[in-house]
Amino acid sequence: MDNMNPKEIVICRCSDVTLADLFALFEQGYRTFEELKRIKRVGMGPCQANTCGKMVQWEIAKYFDIPLEEALFHNLRPFTLGIKLKHIKEGSDT
């Protein structure tokens, strides 16, 4: 891991956010998952942070040297999986 370039480590695959992007945001003073989401769209893509969420949380804890449980996870919202609008419409018609 040590010889890997943070610019080449993709944390959020949906929104193309690298570890270097996270470091840059940390340095600017953004320190919570919710702020990272709002500025860089981390965890806002189709997977809804199911892929990157734990990694983001871990990187926040490491960077600010705080216990993992203090690096709060983002606010979980529906849905778990993407569903087509027309399927929701059809489902409610029957």
Next chain:
Amino acid sequence: MMTQANVVIIGGGISGASIAYHLAEAGVKDIVVLEKHYMTYGATGRCGAGVRQQWGTRMNCLLAKKSVAFFEKAQEILAYDGDIEFKQEGYLIVASDEAEAKTFAAHVALQNSLGIPARVCTKEEARAIVPHLNTDAIHSATFCPTDGHLNPFTMTDAFFKAAKRLGVHYYDHTAVTDIRRQNGQIEGVMTQHGFIKTNTVVNAAGGWAKDIGAMVGLDIPVYSRNHEILVTEPVEKMQGPMVISFSKNIYCQQTPHGAFIMGRGDKDAPKGLDMGSSWQFLEAMAKTVSDLLPPVGELRVIRQWGGLYNMSPDHQPIISASRDVPGFYIACGFSGHGFMLAPMTGLLIREMILGQTPSMPLEALSLERFEGQEIEELETSVV
């Protein structure tokens, strides 16, 4: 944390950010902004990211027009290193029947008289603007090409970054617990992290503005109500303008990032601070959008949420100094549209605090306009 300030602004949304920036830009020192959660936690971060000038009241038209003029140059004015994603591809407001079309024609006449370039469109003209629009579901439309999309997160960030460079102190995760007064004068603001001495407080607390008003004994005639919204997966660009209908209860746009955002209100939703998500909204939204914009029905919803409209009696903002509490200023009651009016909110509050000549008449924005008055001019163009 600062223990003394010239101005304390309560609320870390777009209004608080704009007010802080405008005051600092005019040379005011020792400004503090307090946010209970994090930047854009409230309505700003939950809104539909739309900016429009097509309103039914003169005041809303003027506030919106002047705000759009600011947004057009905001990236440069604020020297922002990110992207505020201001995209002017218009708002298409569709009318369901002749009666609604008639109302809209009167609105367009008002807008044109104020220099807003809106126009009435036939069904065919509307379809030329949004090719996948189901014109069987509409009567006609109005269109304003300079309306559009703006990113609520980065726009707020741009205001705050510029404000911080000018010396503004911003504290998040800092809740206000009380505002202390002595002989009618404000003495300071108590927060969960300590006391800040000040004579000037701005209430920009959005959905929570009534509670902040109560801290100085004011009964601000506003209430909050949850409005729900959802977002789809991002797709290739297929829709330029926001499509909106008051009678069908929908607004729907594709953001520059590719996702579609759409929302609607529920007049029967209880008043209060609930910001939850419901299946009822989801079903109603899926039906409405599939009917009006059929190809959008093919997209997958990936997230839904809610946010608070802070409603005033005439659905126009309260941007006002308090007559009864000297040093207390109010920017609330935006009725769902505080994001797009924020540049003017910041400018007008600054002019009030510094005693500058106001950029526009303030009577129609004052808190006192509701005292024993019938509503003179009600804004009806609200989803």
